[in-house]
Amino acid sequence: MYVAVKGGERAIENAHRLLAHERRGDREVPEVSLDQISEQLSLGVDRVMTEGSLYDRELASLAIKQARGDMIEAIFLVRAFRATLPRFGATEPVDTGAMQVRRRISSTFKDIPGGQILGPTFDYTHRLLDPQLAAGFSPETPSMGEASSAATPRVTDILGRDGLIEPSPGADAEAPVGDLTREPLSFPADRDLRLQNLARADEGFLLALGYSSQRGYGRNHPFAGEIRFGEVEVEFMAEDVGFAVPLGSIAMTECQMVNQFKGSATEAPCFTRGYGLAFGQSERKTMSMAMVDRTLRARELGEEVNAPAQDEEFVMSHSDNVQATGFVEHLKLPHYVDFQSELGLLRKLRKEFAEAAQAPPMQEAAE
């Protein structure tokens, strides 16, 4: 005898408890601390802050712990928290030119004012799994040196001085900066919303699109003009005192790509740009972002649009991994009512098909 299914509430409660148990894992194993995550898995924390659109190492570490290491789940937690925070306003634009540089490289010139600084990087390491890291490893003290007070002007500013590269699109000082989290996106999108969309976009998605452009799907000959990582000051205009107040500094990575030159009937040709900016040390992200920023400008620059990386609606509608995973995973929700409708229609069509297949011989018999 059939009894209607009940008890969903109990099932959910039990599922939550089981999840918490799995998350903790073997109780004999020491519990991971937020400090450990922030210090030793710092690149993961950087990613969660960037795509979560919130600079708070402690909260990002908590999110990673709560999400059991699932980065997109962690990003979701951070975003949901961010949505509850009161908004005071926007900071002054950060001056990345004044960055306290820890790493700074350019592929366009052999040497640049301020020098090429390798900094802490996986580049040039040999990807050999190191068993020494498995059990308590104390690395050597890094070599020390005098911090240089030499200026580190942006490579793109150097090129710009001679007019060799297009100027960075100037923002209208009077116009308010758009906020992607407060207004719905519509196309064509202005540069501010486009860059916000790319800044919080899924790193893997942008990586694939950037890669595709290098392989010919919307190629624009990128050179890494400059990648810099370090601390920048954040300032907020305090109305009551009438000047910008420093709030502290945050770690950021900036990438300027120098791309295919372009001229017009009325202007001499010059290099074009792509721009990427992210929290923490996020080179893959900023490089991909800069490449996609440039490919999305195809229409603006009069280039033929025929590759996915150049399709603004396609890229910007699918770059948000929290939205993407929500919709992909929503397929786990019950859909049996609609499935029932489809079953009904299908059965009807199959019945008609079977009847039609039988019909002709009967007609002949009648004749």
Added chain:
Amino acid sequence: MNAPAYNFAYLDEQTKRMIRRAILKAIAIPGYQVPFASREMPMPYGWGTGGVQVTAAILGPEDVLKVIDQGSDDTTNAISIRKFFGKTAGVATTTSTADATVIQTRHRIPEAPLHGGQILVYQVPIPEPLRFLEPRETETRRMHALGEYGLMHVKLYEDIARFGHIATSYAYPVKVNARYVMDPSPTPKFDNPKMDNCPALQLFGAGREKRIYAIPPHTTVVSLDFEDHPFTRYRFDAPCALCGADDSYLDEIVTDDKGGRMFVCSDTDYCESRQAAGHRGSESVAPHKERAHG
């Protein structure tokens, strides 16, 4: 650490105001999709954030809330959403369609007719009825603005040419107030006629796609069709095995692995109310007297 404090029904008042403005605009233009700045909610996009934001924006302390998914109060996501509002708003909740003031639903319209003063909030995954014919938002916006719905009819024509029928069984497109073509959300086409001239206010929230639309009470809602291929409701031709109803949408329950099947009302409140009133079906527990079906 920054510990969060939550407002009534989770959303802050400014956000609620923004959503209400969108709702008012939607009511003023029946069937038109109003863009709104959807917030990141504590449940994933695609799991009802649009419906939850609409409900959160309109809920007051005196409201009585019912939440259903696939017609049932007891499915996992309906429970999860009901608990969410229980926690953040503390409003009274119910499983009774008649007693609710606000009903949030996914994929079904309740069988019991709604009355004036009730609000039905639909969860919508893809608000754009033309989306699968024309993927570009810029183009579909233009089509709606100019009332260019030829493409929609092309799809219906193709269905008839290929299958002999219009091959849409759910999310069946409708024309609202003789102006905008609208997607009613993935409700089975069986439910479409309930939207027409409904005494309740119908609100539609799509969180991920960031759109809100509405059908004010007593608005005409007509399912698209051809004169010679008129819209028909589909329903499995059998009464509910538990309550005997022959006018409600049925779920198919697989009872064994030999092809055993049973059909039961999808709307659990409707079915239970009928059983409480003495109606019985072929699979009911106690022996009974046959009662006239209401």
Added chain:
Amino acid sequence: MVESKNPAQDDQPLLVAENLAKNYGRLTACRDVSFALYPSEVLAVVGESGSGKSTLLQLLSAQLAPSAGRVSYRMRDGVLRDLAALGEAERRFLFRTDWGFVHQDPAQGLRMAVSAGANVGERLMAVGWNHYGRIRDTASSWLERVEIDVDRIDDAPRTYSGGMRQRLQIARNLVTEPRLVFMDEPTGGLDVSVQARLLDLMRNLVSELGLAAIVVTHDLAVARLLSHRVMVMKGGRVIETGLTDQVLDDPREPYTQLLVSSILPA
């Protein structure tokens, strides 16, 4: 859908171009183009590639805005309207009802993944036809008229040959009985025998329906067969214009003479 022709309007021009020009930066695609087109008149615009004829067609069909000059069209109510002054809704409506545009590549003027019947019926549905049977019957009769086997009505143009696709594109354009049809190299890319058959069909349809048409082509044979008047373009300007037979039999301009004499003897 039969629109009664207003005899009193036949002596009024249907389309008027005045000093049309289009520049791209320092490049002049076309300039100083002026003419008037009358109802039921077919005008051929001939020239080699780079002559500006395709740009001119885009200007005349309001798909490009002119850098200078004006295009005016006489609407069904008799009023001559500047195309640049039309709202987007009006322009799109015009394109779907009173005008036709036949692309050189039929794939651009058809929905390739949708059946032939739906391709022809779409314009009807767009103006409110709501009876499947009637839409299908109308589509069928048009398929017959353009000599496509009616049994192919449910097949998508993806399964059609080049010549059939072009004929389908013509049917799709003519179903709303437009008064003006623009054609861009309508027989380009087709086999010679297929071209001949298509031109014959087009000539008959144009005269049966009393269509006005502007046909852009590099092929003088097409101009000779279809048009009453011809405009020869070179370097963005009209260098010679007149009745087709006159211009092709007795060309005045050296360039026109060159074009005419370049036709390979049959």
